[in-house]
Amino acid sequence: MNEELIIALPKGRILKEALPVLARAGIIPEASFSDDDSRALKFATNLPGVALIRVRAFDVATFVAFGAAQLGIAGNDVLMEFGFTEIYAPVDLGIGRCRLSVAEPADMAATDDPRRWSHVRVATKYPNITRAHFGARGVQAECIKLNGAMELAPLLGLSPRIVDLVSTGRTLVENGLVEVETVAEVSSRLIVNRAAFKTNPAVVPWIERFRAAAQA
Known part of the structure; x- marks a missing residue:
């Protein structure tokens, strides 16, 4: 040492x-x-x-x-x-202090019900946490690993949802996204x-x- x-x-x-x-x-x-x-x-x-x-x-x-x-x-x-x-x-x-959250486009969230999810496609920097979070309630998570610019994934059709760190939420709002679940407090x-x-x-x-x- x-x-x-x-x-x-x-x-x-x-x-x-x-x-x-x-x-x-x-x-x-x-x-x-x-x-x-x-x-x-x-x-x-x-x-x-x-x-x-x-x-x-x-x-x-x-x-x-x-x-x-x-x-x-x-x-x-x-x-x-x-x-x-x-x-x-x-x-x-x-x-x-911030939180790790699931987010999706606001128009999608208006009619979405997380309780009905059985399979989700998610862009995230945190594939292990994401799989564990969804797996705990029997939801299969297909994770696309990104290291940044997560908010682009729903905008460009790469993935409808993201799991990312959220502090003020301003970046989500400016890209038309809303939080729908908190995965963990950080x-x-x-x-x-x-x-x-x-x-x-x-x-x-x-x-x-x-x-x-x-x-x-």
């Missing part, structure tokens, strides 16, 4: 919400971390032996699961999708590599520091 403590952070909206939590936990990134033009991915902090990496949200869990990072911040949507047994998620940080968690938790004595105190930072 690398002696340097690496904390993996997701790019984008959650990163902005995570920075105050990091500060309350006593971690201040180097100045270049806030440089939008920087192409660097690894950053020093005010604490010797503690570094940050900035990666795609779905990749945070992979870096932590395989021990390249000992700690990370990831949404429980990512944890549900991948189901890594190597990851322990001890703290709900209360940031990045928030970001502190995640820990299980092997590091057992073997690296520096990890456990950080769990308590992040828990206190989340409650502050």
Whole structure:
């Protein structure tokens, strides 16, 4: 296990919400971390032996699961999708709140009844969660994997429904879609590599520091 403590952070909206939590936990990134033009991915902090990496949200869990990072911040949507047994998620940080929802065109939803579904075709970034959600009530889900621009799928006839993260719902409305089911409530968690938790004595105190930072 690398002696340097690496904390993996997701790019984008959650990163902005995570920075105050990091500060309350006593971690201040180097100045270049806030440089939008920087192409660097690894950053020093005010604490010797503690570094940050900035990666795609779905990749945070992979870096932590395989021990390249000992700690990370990831949404429980990512944890549900991948189901890594190597990851322990001890703290709900209360940031990045949104929901994973089923959505479809508004005119379709006007006469649709989800209780009658037996087979659905869905475009989603979350095929595992989607199949499990529908399978739990006996509905067969045919999933088309997309990594973005989900709202285009119904507009272009690729799929009549989508399963995607929803925060304000504005993007759905602007593309003529409405939510018809909530699959899961989502928030970001502190995640820990299980092997590091057992073997690296520096990890456990950080769990308590992040828990206190989340409650502050």
